[in-house]
Amino acid sequence: IVCIIHGDGGYLYHDPLGNAYRADEETLAKAKTVAERNHQAEVFIFHERRRRHFLLFFPLRDGKFYYYRHGRLLAEESYWRDQGQSRFDPKVELYHRFHAEERPQLVRLFLYFGHEIPEFGGVGYDASYSKRTFTVDDLAHGLKRITGDSTKFDLIVLSTCFSGTPHTITALAPYGRYIIASPDNLHLSYFDLEPFEQL
Numbered sequence: 001i002v003c004i005i006h007g008d009g010g011y012l013y014h015d016p017l018g019n020a021y022r023a024d025e026e027t028l029a030k031a032k033t034v035a036e037r038n039h040q041a042e043v044f045i046f047h048e049r050r051r052r053h054f055l056l057f058f059p060l061r062d063g064k065f066y067y068y069r070h071g072r073l074l075a076e077e078s079y080w081r082d083q084g085q086s087r088f089d090p091k092v093e094l095y096h097r098f099h100a101e102e103r104p105q106l107v108r109l110f111l112y113f114g115h116e117i118p119e120f121g122g123v124g125y126d127a128s129y130s131k132r133t134f135t136v137d138d139l140a141h142g143l144k145r146i147t148g149d150s151t152k153f154d155l156i157v158l159s160t161c162f163s164g165t166p167h168t169i170t171a172l173a174p175y176g177r178y179i180i181a182s183p184d185n186l187h188l189s190y191f192d193l194e195p196f197e198q199l
Contacts, residue, residue, distance in 0.1 A: 001043045003031045006114030008050045008126045027113050030193040035068035037197045042100055043068040046091050048081055051128030067098045088142030095146050110153040116161040136168045143175040159191035
């Protein structure tokens with residue numbers, strides 16, 4: 001399972017009782033539960049956080065990576081997210097560094113949680129990097145670098161608004177057998193991870 005949680009944006013919401021929640025943090029906690037409860041799985045979790053500074057001047061790493069195998073956390077690292085156009089460099093490097101030798105019987109899943117991924121342009125997707133671009137084609141390029149030319153994800157889930165469009169599905173189809181995506185509004189926390197806790 002490869003899970004990317006884009007937490008650099010407005011993910012604060014309130015439940016009917018007025019309790020405040022950070023949806024990306026909630027999704028991260030659920031993804032960790034999925035990783036811990038799947039004892040046959042290898043799970044990569046990437047949490048892209050808002051840019052922060054120490055003492056106002058010193059930038060802190062704004063990505064957090066978690067690697068689980070057989071339900072155990074084996075690695076946890078902070079990393080720098082792409083500063084310019086996204087090419088998934090940190091994620092691809094971490095994936096290939098930790099990925100265990102391929103076992104063909106395993107089901108491969110890719111889960112993306114975040115805001116609507118623009119089809120074109122993509123400036124301003126990250127609140128921390130207003131000039132950085134990120135589009136559906138950048139996501140497809142990242143998936144290609146993760147899977148290589150010979151394999152596909154069995155399932156791609158896009159928990160984002162307006163991701164079930166012909167352009168998005170066409171761009172990602174070479175990298176997944178099945179795609180779950182919404183053609184309408186879909187807050188990142190709306191996709192329920194609980195069924196994934198017992199794969």
